[in-house]
Amino acid sequence: MLLARCLVWAIALLASFAAADPQVITTDEAESVISKSSHTNNWAVLVSTSRFWFNYRHMANVLSLYRTVKRLGIPDSQIILMLSDDIACNPRNAFPGTVFNNKDQAIDLYGDAIEVDYRGYEVTVENFVRLLTDRWDEDQPRSKRLLTDENSNIFIYMTGHGGEEFLKFQDAEEIGSYDIADAFAQMHEKKRYNEIFFMIDTCQANTMYERFYSPNILAVGSSRIEESSYSHHSDMEIGVAVIDRFTYYTLAFLENINRDSRVTMNKLFDEFTYDNVHSNPGIRTDLFKRNVSEVLITDFLGNVQNIVLDNVEKDILFNSNHNKQEATDNNETRPVHSYSKIDISIDTEDSNELTKIAPEVQRAMGVGIAGLVIALWVIAKDLA
């Protein structure tokens, strides 16, 4: 009796094992989950929108990010730099031909290798919208156009003076948040981007990205509605503020990133605290499919190429250059003809393959067998 019970238990256990679905996670998978981005090229659009000497820091913001983006690998042909005023050659500049972003004047951002695409009064709302939607005359030069396609990741950075749902351009006009949202919608319609990373450093910056409605956009703003963004420090020799807080902390973080870095975006966002920035930065991720902790910074700010190895097919050039006659005449033996054996399956009904059972059916069968055996056990108890 006891033996019979044990036997039945054993059979029931085995049956349940057959029904179970073992799950094994390797340690490699558990460690770092980086979602793969499907982009193949990177573009950057860096815009400064304000005029006059006392807005020195806005030019410095943009030029610092230009330098960073170039250092991380994006070529000049894929960077659109829009500087609304010429600060380096301003008559009030005590150090003519230079732009600094720190009072230690360690790095001259203006240098001799910068390529400015839109300068001075060319930086207007109309030109910016035209740039995004690519609606130009035939004679617009290539260096001034955003020639992206559906595999491009674009980093868009805007800085200047802004307010609730507007950004002031050139002290004379403004761009509304709806305008940018509609421009992005047009870009999405025409598949002109894979993902956009939108960063804006102005007062009440978060209001500018609230109106976006196209997918795959990650947006970061430096301050909330009714809040101002602050400058970081002034250089006493130059006489004006040289960098904004939000951009200063962004740059400080990005200085530690190099071209093949595997650091993710959420580490950058961790730098934006109230103590650092003195305002409440905002991040909008609801339009962005991937999780921010799985996105590499170099997906947007770098230019990491997708490589394919070991994929060389032989004799292609030879085959294009010859035809059969020439090959046999010259006794060439290189080309490999594709010989194949033909398998004709006349009757496909009775084959000797093991039949495959779907996992749900397996589970059902396991549960069924276990139940049957338990029922038998119960009945046997009663009968005995």
Next chain:
Amino acid sequence: MTETESENGLKVQNQEVPESDTIAYIRRLIVFIVALTVLGLGYPVLQFTTAIYRADLPVDEITSLASTLHNDISFKIPVYLDIPTTLDVFIPDSQEKLNQFVNSKYPELANFWSLDLKKITPGIDPEIDYVVKLVQDENENGDDAVDMSPFSKETTLKVSQNWIDSKLVDQVLSSVLVDMVFKEEISELVSIINNRAKELDKNIVVPYSPNYNLVFSLLVENGRTVKWDIETALKQMKPFLNKLTHYTNFSISTQVQYYSKTEKPVVFDEKKNAYILKESDLSTFINFGDWNLNTHDMDPSINFLVYFPESNYENKPWVIDHLDNGAFLVKQWGGVYIFNKEKPILEGYDVNITELELIPILEIFTSQLFQLLGLATFPKSPSMRVDTLTRLTLFKNLKKTLENLHSLVKLTVSLNEISIPDETKEHVLKSIELVKLAISEINQKQNYHNSMTISSKALTISDRAFFDKEMVQQAYFPNEHKMAVFLPLLGPVTSILAIALIKILVSFKTGLKKKKAD
């Protein structure tokens, strides 16, 4: 009668002279005429002058074309059978069998793609058209039965007596054509029709353009002169590029650059006596900042780099870890080959990369170019691959053109402040006309080369329609502020008119009350 105090304190009675009726009548008339002018003439003029010009687009035609594209096109690829005249009767039966085979295995291709079996005539050239040659096989086994030519579009099928006896030859023929010769084409077409999402790994192919720049660059790490016979070597590529003249236009340019260092220094391995490049380093190998790889041209470029490291002078090679050849492909951009000189370089002599050394490099580049253009990988013959590519790109272009037009229509509907100029409408109509022409070239003449050229024109024009420079939503002010901007004009006019009308109404009411009192 009202009483007022005059200056010297005397009370004076002012007599109110009631307005004469004619004057009141004239006043009312004036107000009504002004109101009529403002509403009848002024308001329409305001609307007309501030309205945004929107030409009307043939929306229905576009949506109907877009939805029925798959059904409108009918590919009937002619395949010529080289069989003795006695077996001519075999052709209609095989055609039936073939159609059944295709439609049962791939129901999406019904009425869309099929093969047209015909008897071969003397003028047929296997370089241009598909030919299947059926020969009697002496040995009875099925080995080496199918021989697909690696040069032209010919396939030789060895038929054994066994098959003839069991009447299996047409089944064999169908299987050979569908599962071997046209396998890649069919699977690509099915995935395009089903709109299957692009897998991550398939992002290799450069997007189609009617013009490409092929740039061959030699990047030398230091400043010592290196010569290469690229111009003579490139003549070897000309036959292949000529095969694609109906498909796209290539402009070839070459350059040599010195002092091209990589950003990260490469590590020297003592054991292997070579500089080792890790696979993970290859993603950032190309130093875009320092190397001049910009073509300043609107057309897309496919770049092929040959990198000549300085260690060649010390006879130490640069090797990519775990790879035989130092070549890798960069998705949607081009290819790179790291050149290691096999024989040591003599002192005082300048390196010359001869044509013989360049040919294997060009073989690698051609293979990479095939992948970048999207040519199929299976039938070895380049002619077959180009043909498949023509048909696939033709279909994709037509699909994309109609998608562009459809996006344009969607845009104009969702953004109703955007203006639609006449040029856009013209481009849209021209594009639709070209799409219809391309479809008729396929259906009636099965002329894929012509149709391909027309489809690429249609695509360019549809892009032009979408990206017309007048279609910028920005007027002088955003539409929400329209009322605010016109307020200085409309404010005074409407307020005066309104007050006058109210006065008339009030006097009317008091007049009525008076009449009632009387």
